[in-house]
Amino acid sequence: MRRGERKQTEPDLGVLTGRLLFAVQEELFDALARRGFADLRPLHGAVLAYLDEEGSRATDLARRSGQHKQVVGKALDELEALGYVTRRPDPDDRRAKVVVPTGRGLDQMRQSDAIMAGIEARHAERVGAEAFDAFKRLFRQVADDQRGWRG
Template sequence: MRRSERKQIDPDLGIMAGQTLFALQKELFTTLGRQGHPHLRPRHGAVLAYLDEEGSRATDLSQQSGQHKQVIGTLVDELVELGYVRREPDPQDRRAKLIVPTPLGLDEMARSDAIVADIERRHAQALGEEVYAAFKQAFRQITDLQRTDLARKLSTDQPTR
């Protein structure tokens, strides 16, 4: 049996997670586009998915999303240009900046949350509330395990020369 056939019949965790992510992103960003946010792309989710209404530090967005701070900075630049966020001095640390959503950003955040809640409601209806809740709990545990294992592995691995 060819590898591609095997992966279709019995997909591994990476394939299933990727397929789920890409399908969710496609529905989310297509729907957002129809609702007045046509310039957003899935990459912007690394900022917008974690952004607090009162603003967030780029370092926090980086940690929460798993993206490098430089990537977050580039995405914030794009979102500033598109009118979704602005940078403001952090009142708790004048050296730091807060990434604060604009009214357009707040609208996107509310719509995005509603779209994802609808997607989750559909899945819970299809599987049953208890099965879906158990799935989410197990998936959260797997995500936490993977992130913890990766951090441990990266901290103990030495580069080869």
């Protein structure tokens, strides 16, 4: 083996996770575009995937998604300009705002849920429902354990 070359091995957890994430995002956003949401991009998923129908604070969206507040703020600005969300005063804290999905935002959220359910059903059919459920349980455990790496 020459200097700088890597031995071919099985992909590690980071590579496999990235492959899965990008492939799911590509299919999801392609399907959304065909359903009338061509103005969305994966960055917006950092907000929309974690947004409660009744609204959420930006700080909660950042925490749930694992994204920096600045990234979530940029996505929120774009989503508000596109008509997917609006910001309202938080009734529990006058200094804070609550991000609430608009009708278009709610429609997109429901469409995304249906698309993701279809993707998962397809994989469950291919590998077997029991195996897919076990995979998701283990994957969730690994993801949760990894998020707590700093203790």
